[in-house]
Amino acid sequence: MDYIVIVLLGLLIGSFLNVCIYRIPREESISYPPSHCTNCGQMIKPYDLIPVISYMVLKGKCRHCGMKISIRYPIIELFTGIVFLLIYSNYGFSIELLKFTILGCFLIVIGIIDFDTTDVYFKVTMSGILIGVIFLCVYSYYYTYNINSYILGALIGGGFISVIILTTHGMGWGDAEICALIGLYLGWKLTILAMFLSVILGAVVGIVLILTKKKSSKDYIPFGPYIAIGAMISVLWGYKILLWYFNSFYLA
Numbered sequence: 001m002d003y004i005v006i007v008l009l010g011l012l013i014g015s016f017l018n019v020c021i022y023r024i025p026r027e028e029s030i031s032y033p034p035s036h037c038t039n040c041g042q043m044i045k046p047y048d049l050i051p052v053i054s055y056m057v058l059k060g061k062c063r064h065c066g067m068k069i070s071i072r073y074p075i076i077e078l079f080t081g082i083v084f085l086l087i088y089s090n091y092g093f094s095i096e097l098l099k100f101t102i103l104g105c106f107l108i109v110i111g112i113i114d115f116d117t118t119d120v121y122f123k124v125t126m127s128g129i130l131i132g133v134i135f136l137c138v139y140s141y142y143y144t145y146n147i148n149s150y151i152l153g154a155l156i157g158g159g160f161i162s163v164i165i166l167t168t169h170g171m172g173w174g175d176a177e178i179c180a181l182i183g184l185y186l187g188w189k190l191t192i193l194a195m196f197l198s199v200i201l202g203a204v205v206g207i208v209l210i211l212t213k214k215k216s217s218k219d220y221i222p223f224g225p226y227i228a229i230g231a232m233i234s235v236l237w238g239y240k241i242l243l244w245y246f247n248s249f250y251l252a
Contacts, residue, residue, distance in 0.1 A: 006088045007081040011051035013105060014080030018073050020109045024124060025117050040065035051077040080108060086236050095143075099135050100235050103128070103185045107228035110178060114224030120174020125181050129154075132184030153183030153191040160195065175223050182231040190234040193242060198223070198230030 020030050022038075035044045042064040048054045055074040062069065083104045091097045106128040114120050132150075139145040158180030165171050183191040202223055209215035234241075 002093075003085060003088070006084050010081030010084030010101075011077045013084075013101075014077035014108075015049065015051045015073075017080060017105060017108055018076050020124075021076070021112050021116075024109070024121055025113055025119065037062045037064060037067065039067040051081075076108065076112070080105070083108070083232065090236055095135075095138070099185060102131060103182070103235065104232060106181065107231055111225040111228030114174065114222040118172075118220060118222045120172065120177060120224055122174075122177065125174070125177035128181045129177075129184060132181065136184065149187035149189070150184050153186055153188040154180045155183070156188050157181075157183035157191045157195065171223055175227065178224055178227045182227065182234075186231065186234055186238070189242065190238040193238050194227065194230040194234040196230070197233055198226040201229055202226040 016030075019035065023030050033043075035049060036042060037044065039062060042062070045063075048058065048063055052074045055069060055071075058069070060069050060071065061067065084101055087100045087104065088097055091100065106124065110120060110124055110128075113124075132154075136147045136150055139150075140147050158176045161171060161176035161179045162173075165173060165176060179191070179195060182194055186194060202221065205226070206215070206221050209221065210217055215221060
């Protein structure tokens with residue numbers, strides 16, 4: 001029953017993330033007006049906003065004008081539900097569950113917007129950073145956590161990318177913001193792992209795109225999605241990966 005509740009919560013929040021992904025690049029409010037068809041302007045009834053199910057019932061079309069609805073909407077809802085389930089499977093009902101599901105929401109929004117527009121919006125990353133600071137304050141007041149690891153994670157993440165930007169101009173300041181954001185949530189060890197994974201993922205995808213001639217070596221490829229993926233892998237399996245790596249290195 002717990003798993004069902006977590007997945008349903010993820011689906012509902014995924015529906016809201018769709019709103020954020022659509023409206024933030026357009027500089028629109030994420031709260032007003034209520035959900036409506038972007039083609040005919042008709043307000044969408046609550047029974048047509050049920051995650052995934054409404055899309056299936058409506059056969060991917062607006063009830064009023066018949067305009068096709070992107071398949072990406074239910075995919076993001078499902079993906080968010082799966083992310084919530086995986087985080088719960090790893091951390092159970094805990095402060096980490098709340099922290100990492102919030103981080104996951106920010107990473108989904110930031111990663112997809114960056115993929116669509118090649119832009120990272122400061123108001124989004126700063127909101128995530130502020131919530132991360134709140135978590136650090138809670139940790140330091142109620143728990144015995146050493147928050148220095150998280151502060152160092154933010155400094156390493158944001159600082160390393162900033163050096164790359166200043167020396168090579170090969171990345172954007174938004175990437176530095178994302179890495180500072182994940183550092184506040186992950187701590188320095190998992191932040192380094194997340195950045196390493198994101199570089200590997202970005203390089204592999206970039207090479208494939210160039211070889212298939214979908215991109216040239218001069219084209220800009222957004223790095224935010226790969227940071228987001230690397231961070232989520234680190235959240236879910238980071239310490240297992242580190243343990244495997246150091247054990248392999250020791251045995252070798």
